[in-house]
Amino acid sequence: MPDVTTHKTTNAEASMQPSTETQTLVRIQDLEKRFDLSGSWLEQLQFKEGKLQRHQEFVHAINGVTLEVQKGEALCVVGESGCGKSTVARTVMGLISPSGGEIHYDGQRIDHLPAKAMLPYRRRMQMIFQNPYASLNPRMTIQQTLEEPLRFHQPGLNPSEVGDKVHEVMHAVGINPDWGKRYAHEFSGGQRQRISIARALAVDPEFIVADEPISALDVSIQAQVLNLMMDAQEARGLTYLFITHDLSVVEHFGTRVAVMYLGTVCELATTRELFANPRHPYTQALLSAIPRLEDDRPTHIRLQGEVPTPVNLPSGCVFHGRCPYADQRCRTEKPQLIPTAGGQVACHAVQEGRL
Amino acid sequence: MALLEVNHLDVRFALRGGDIQALRDVSFSLDRGERLGIVGESGAGKSVAAFSILNLIAQPGYIAGGDIHFDGQTLSAMSEHQLRQIRGHRISMIFQDPMMTLNPVLSIGEQMVECLRAHRRISHREAREIALDRLKQVQIPSPQKRLDQYPHELSGGMRQRIIIAIALLLDPDIIIADEPTTALDVTIQAEIMALLLELCEQHNVALMLITHDLGVVSQVTQRTLVMYAGRIIEQGPTKEIINDAQHPYTQGLINALPQMADPGQRLNQIRGAMPSLNAIPSGCAFNPRCDFATEHCRHVMPEFVTSGGCQVACHMVREMIEEAQHHA
Amino acid sequence: MTPSTTTTQVVPTRWQRFRASYLFYSFKRDRVAQISLLIFVALVLAAFSAPLIAPTDPYDLAQIDILNSELPPVWMEGSDPAFLLGTDAQGRDLLSTILYGARVSLLIGFGAVMLQGLLGILFGLLAGYYGGRIDAVLMRIADIQLSFSTLMVAIVVGAIFKATFGNLMFGEVAVLILILIIGIAEWPQIARTVRASVLAEKSKEYVDASRVMGFGSARIMFRHILPNTLSPIFVIATVQIANAIISEAALSFLGLGMPETQPSLGSLIKSGFDYIQSGSWWITLVPGLVLVVLVLVVNLLGDWLRDVMNPRLYKG
Ligand SMILES: Nc1ncnc2c1ncn2[C@@H]1O[C@H](COP(=O)(O)OP(=O)(O)O)[C@@H](O)[C@H]1O
Ligand SMILES: Nc1ncnc2c1ncn2[C@@H]1O[C@H](COP(=O)(O)OP(=O)(O)O)[C@@H](O)[C@H]1O
Ligand code: SF4
Ligand SMILES: [Mg+2]
Ligand SMILES: [Mg+2]
Numbered sequence: 001m002p003d004v005t006t007h008k009t010t011n012a013e014a015s016m017q018p019s020t021e022t023q024t025l026v027r028i029q030d031l032e033k034r035f036d037l038s039g040s041w042l043e044q045l046q047f048k049e050g051k052l053q054r055h056q057e058f059v060h061a062i063n064g065v066t067l068e069v070q071k072g073e074a075l076c077v078v079g080e081s082g083c084g085k086s087t088v089a090r091t092v093m094g095l096i097s098p099s100g101g102e103i104h105y106d107g108q109r110i111d112h113l114p115a116k117a118m119l120p121y122r123r124r125m126q127m128i129f130q131n132p133y134a135s136l137n138p139r140m141t142i143q144q145t146l147e148e149p150l151r152f153h154q155p156g157l158n159p160s161e162v163g164d165k166v167h168e169v170m171h172a173v174g175i176n177p178d179w180g181k182r183y184a185h186e187f188s189g190g191q192r193q194r195i196s197i198a199r200a201l202a203v204d205p206e207f208i209v210a211d212e213p214i215s216a217l218d219v220s221i222q223a224q225v226l227n228l229m230m231d232a233q234e235a236r237g238l239t240y241l242f243i244t245h246d247l248s249v250v251e252h253f254g255t256r257v258a259v260m261y262l263g264t265v266c267e268l269a270t271t272r273e274l275f276a277n278p279r280h281p282y283t284q285a286l287l288s289a290i291p292r293l294e295d296d297r298p299t300h301i302r303l304q305g306e307v308p309t310p311v312n313l314p315s316g317c318v319f320h321g322r323c324p325y326a327d328q329r330c331r332t333e334k335p336q337l338i339p340t341a342g343g344q345v346a347c348h349a350v351q352e353g354r355l
Numbered sequence: 356m357a358l359l360e361v362n363h364l365d366v367r368f369a370l371r372g373g374d375i376q377a378l379r380d381v382s383f384s385l386d387r388g389e390r391l392g393i394v395g396e397s398g399a400g401k402s403v404a405a406f407s408i409l410n411l412i413a414q415p416g417y418i419a420g421g422d423i424h425f426d427g428q429t430l431s432a433m434s435e436h437q438l439r440q441i442r443g444h445r446i447s448m449i450f451q452d453p454m455m456t457l458n459p460v461l462s463i464g465e466q467m468v469e470c471l472r473a474h475r476r477i478s479h480r481e482a483r484e485i486a487l488d489r490l491k492q493v494q495i496p497s498p499q500k501r502l503d504q505y506p507h508e509l510s511g512g513m514r515q516r517i518i519i520a521i522a523l524l525l526d527p528d529i530i531i532a533d534e535p536t537t538a539l540d541v542t543i544q545a546e547i548m549a550l551l552l553e554l555c556e557q558h559n560v561a562l563m564l565i566t567h568d569l570g571v572v573s574q575v576t577q578r579t580l581v582m583y584a585g586r587i588i589e590q591g592p593t594k595e596i597i598n599d600a601q602h603p604y605t606q607g608l609i610n611a612l613p614q615m616a617d618p619g620q621r622l623n624q625i626r627g628a629m630p631s632l633n634a635i636p637s638g639c640a641f642n643p644r645c646d647f648a649t650e651h652c653r654h655v656m657p658e659f660v661t662s663g664g665c666q667v668a669c670h671m672v673r674e675m676i677e678e679a680q681h682h683a
Numbered sequence: 684m685t686p687s688t689t690t691t692q693v694v695p696t697r698w699q700r701f702r703a704s705y706l707f708y709s710f711k712r713d714r715v716a717q718i719s720l721l722i723f724v725a726l727v728l729a730a731f732s733a734p735l736i737a738p739t740d741p742y743d744l745a746q747i748d749i750l751n752s753e754l755p756p757v758w759m760e761g762s763d764p765a766f767l768l769g770t771d772a773q774g775r776d777l778l779s780t781i782l783y784g785a786r787v788s789l790l791i792g793f794g795a796v797m798l799q800g801l802l803g804i805l806f807g808l809l810a811g812y813y814g815g816r817i818d819a820v821l822m823r824i825a826d827i828q829l830s831f832s833t834l835m836v837a838i839v840v841g842a843i844f845k846a847t848f849g850n851l852m853f854g855e856v857a858v859l860i861l862i863l864i865i866g867i868a869e870w871p872q873i874a875r876t877v878r879a880s881v882l883a884e885k886s887k888e889y890v891d892a893s894r895v896m897g898f899g900s901a902r903i904m905f906r907h908i909l910p911n912t913l914s915p916i917f918v919i920a921t922v923q924i925a926n927a928i929i930s931e932a933a934l935s936f937l938g939l940g941m942p943e944t945q946p947s948l949g950s951l952i953k954s955g956f957d958y959i960q961s962g963s964w965w966i967t968l969v970p971g972l973v974l975v976v977l978v979l980v981v982n983l984l985g986d987w988l989r990d991v992m993n994p995r996l997y998k999g
Contacts (some may be wrong), residue, residue, distance in 0.1 A: 006604075020530075038818070041506070045580065072412055080540035080541070080542065081540055082528045085436055087522070090891075094895075095891055095894055095895065103604070115897070115899070118897065119897050122895065122896060122897030123897075125895075126895060127891070127892070129888040129891065129892065130888070131888055132887060133475065134887040134888045135887075135888035135889050135891075136889055136892075137889045137890055137893075137907055137910075137911070138889075138911060139910040139911055148896075148898075149453060149896045152896065152897070152898060153896075153897070173925045188628045190480040190628055191628075191676075196892070199892065204897070217607055218396040218397055218567065218629070219567060219569075219626075220396060220607060220608060220611050220624065220628075220629075220912050221396075221398065221611075221622035221628060222611070222622065223611035223612075223622035223625070224624045224625075224626075226613070226622055227621045227622055227624055230619075230621060234529070245540065245541070247541070248612065248613045248614050249613050251614070251618060252613035252616060252618050252619070253612065253613070271618065272618070286541065286542060288545075289541040289542045289544065289545035289575050290541060290570065291544075291545070291548070291568060291571045291573070292569030292570055292573075292574075292614070293570055293573050293609070293612070293614065294573070295553070295570070296573075296574065297549075297574055298545050298548050298549040298552065298574050298575075300542070300545035300549070301457060303542060304509050306512055306513070306543070323566050371708060
């Protein structure tokens with residue numbers, strides 16, 4: 001059986017690096033992020049066994065994530081809530097600094113750049129947020145919201161050029177440019193999300209991180225916003241890092257998919273491959289749980305237990321407590337990502353050919 | 356006669372700009388043991404419809420018209436005291452947020468026992484037995500231990516299981532579940548839905564399932580109501596609605612799902628958004644978004660017509676049926 | 684793709700927005716707020732136009748006749764119709780002194796709150812936005828500041844000033860000194876409010892969005908976060924005006940505030956206090972009443988504002 005794996009490996013390598021055309025835009029290398037839960041230094045002091053000790057507790061939100069976003073693709077990151085998707089997004093955008101690992105943009109390491117040196121990258125990478133009701137400043141008109149980034153990044157523009165550009169992006173996202181004097185609360189959720197997209201597009205970025213951009217919207221509006229994002233990708237040659245928990249959206253939108261569980265990537269594959277042939281037991285369970293229209297009854301793979309907290313990470317494979325295929329090795333040894341047909345998977349069972 | 360019958364329900368909210376009508380002429384029925392899905396976008400009036408059955412609408416809302424019959428009794432004419440005998444006993448509710456039902460300062464066991472003893476003359480011991488039995492039914496790991504735990508000690512999925520156990524406590528005739536899994540992850544959602552379905556079948560309980568997820572509706576329910584801007588616009592057997600929806604809105608809703616388009620292609624979107632209730636267009640409320648709207652649609656509110664097993668409120672569908680009859 | 688939910692095409696003007704706002708709506712329905720605002724505006728107008736409308740100028744020694752001292756208000760026996768509310772012990776027209784006194788009190792009230800606002804907003808923003816060590820240091824300073832009562836600060840500052848520059852000089856800049864004392868003693872109140880709302884705003888996504896744009900901290904703090912924390916600042920500032928007026932009155936009553944040559948409401952009450960025994964109660968009671976009314980209406984307005992701007996609190 002191991003032979004098969006190796007055989008597949010060569011296949012995968014061939015398909016993963018087909019030509020010089022695919023170009024890595026963003027590289028996330030061994031990313032780690034811990035959040036300190038224990039408060040200030042004084043609050044950390046505890047009496048234990050008669051001794052005063054310093055006690056610290058961490059949320060291990062990301063534990064060694066390595067991902068490459070290729071130019072022009074939409075890399076989707078999926079996983080259940082709390083698995084660290086947003087943390088990856090926010091670290092890539094420099095909103096929080098990583099506890100370990102590196103982030104490279106277009107060959108340049110950016111995770112420790114001072115604000116000034118980061119500025120040119122700020123124009124090139126933008127973000128769209130989940131909550132349309134919180135992502136626009138309620139005290140600013142739409143016009144002001146859209147003009148500010150332009151004025152900031154291109155101080156050379158004269159007012160009429162700024163006006164033209166704002167007009168153009170508003171038009172591009174399907175918001176009537178005459179409504180510029182209105183405030184965010186006068187728009188519906190879907191319209192606000194369009195405006196958020198317009199704000200991101202205003203500075204002509206090449207890379208957009210979208211953190212659950214449609215999760216808060218109604219089905220009919222989700223389709224509109226998804227189409228808009230696809231239009232923008234086509235018209236402007238955008239690259240997306242698209243974060244979601246909705247697998248049916250991924251199937252439609254993603255070029256490649258990374259499945260995350262407890263802060264680690266457990267499977268990474270092209271969308272087609274992942275949906276046709278999920279390898280990791282967690283991916284399989286996740287896919288089986290999507291309620292499909294054609295189903296008469298729920299037919300999902302039952303997992304034992306629930307997602308453990310990222311405060312005390314399980315040893316070995318993070319999934320072993322819920323995995324139907326877990327054995328002794330899974331409980332002690334952490335699986336590494338190994339290449340498979342069309343992707344990579346981190347699972348001992350797959351590697352050993354048990355699955 | 357149906358177990359639950361809602362006729363011409365009219366619910367309004369008295370707001371400072373005047374009344375808004377959250378439900379307009381809503382009529383439907385639910386048979387014993389039947390599973391009914393209510394779908395629609397947020398703000399369509401799904402929750403208001405569910406809440407008004409047990410007269411649970413909060414101020415400034417009020418029931419302005421219509422009547423509700425349950426098992427030979429008229430709920431809409433009952434006093435608050437009489438309704439309390441029905442709530443949680445013969446009709447129980449499951450909300451999206453489990454903490455709406457759970458009391459954070461009482462242990463799970465205490466809450467279940469209290470609920471049982473409020474409606475039945477049984478001893479504390481007996482009540483605890485029943486509670487434990489229900490916890491076993493909802494397949495909670497180590498049920499004995501859960502009785503003494505507090506809601507905050509449990510995960511979201513576990514809490515929703517407890518809620519289901521509480522809903523089943525008094526052997527109700529109907530469970531009304533308002534988006535019970537919207538806040539949960541897909542894997543947990545799948546488990547909870549499967550559980551709910553299994554238990555309803557096992558105990559022959561009727562289920563009214565409110566959700567915006569058409570996939571869930573197709574898996575769990577037998578009949579479906581589609582709501583839009585406070586009205587029912589289509590109802591019928593779930594299979595028929597999913598596979599052969601008649602109303603342009605229902606069609607649009609289904610076709611807008613990512614799985615209905617080829618990967619990488621544009622989704623079939625419905626333009627615009629649902630109007631807010633204080634600005635509902637005249638005629639058919641869907642007309643500004645509808646590809647088939649005519650002048651007639653803009654002025655006259657469509658009545659229900661029967662098409663196959665479905666009831667559809669759409670002029671276009673009515674005309675098509677009339678034409679077909681004409682040819683026949 | 685044309686959005687169609689917003690039906691009207693006309694963009695409302697600022698005035699239309701205000702008229703449609705909840706603030707205006709609840710004001711229209713709240714009798715207490717209306718009356719309070721009316722009284723407050725009337726008092727402020729009367730006080731600040733004191734030089735124009737007051738019958739006499741209490742600062743002008745030439746207009747004062749000691750023979751007119753302790754005349755009662757007009758509705759009592761032995762009064763002089765020239766002095767509507769009677770006169771004080773030095774023969775000054777009480778109505779005029781009250782008008783001028785209210786002006787001083789209001790000036791100090793507004794001034795002190797402005798200073799509190801300046802310090803409070805600045806430190807509150809810094810503490811809330813940067814968090815960590817800056818937050819810890821600023822908030823400890825605020826705690827220390829609050830643990831000294833206004834009175835103590837006033838005694839110390841007043842004593843130092845009088846010792847260095849003398850009483851005469853103190854009289855000249857008394858208003859400024861009082862603004863400084865009350866402003867410095869009470870800025871932590873505003874700083875805490877600002878900090879709390881900055882913490883709430885900071886976690887919202889529009890702040891992340893401006894950070895993603897690369898905006899500097901100052902721009903984010905002052906252009907994005909500050910405007911969204913104005914409502915609680917507004918509420919507490921209103922209440923603080925009342926507090927500042929009371930503080931000033933208390934200080935003046937104790938002789939630590941405004942000198943008698945330049946009376947505020949507090950010093951009027953104090954100067955009249957000695958004459959209650961001799962039956963001239965009006966010298967102290969009338970300015971006292973004005974003070975109470977002023978503080979009451981400001982507090983009522985503050986309460987109303989808090990209810991309007993924080994509906995969650997209101998509904999309980
Ligand atoms: N600022 C923070 N402080 C402490 N813990 C955090 C913080 N942000 C995220 N976390 C924790 O990190 C984990 C990952 O969170 P997140 O990235 O938001 O997950 P997702 O977006 O996949 O739902 C969660 O357990 C969450 O509780
Ligand atoms: N407490 C309330 N006050 C005012 N209007 C309300 C209230 N609750 C509901 N409504 C109105 O009723 C409509 C339907 O609400 P709801 O039934 O909750 O929608 P959903 O279909 O999302 O459950 C809303 O669009 C809203 O206009
Ligand atoms: S490594 Fe083991 S525990 Fe982890 S997913 Fe694979 S089989 Fe399951
Ligand atoms: Mg997230
Ligand atoms: Mg609802």
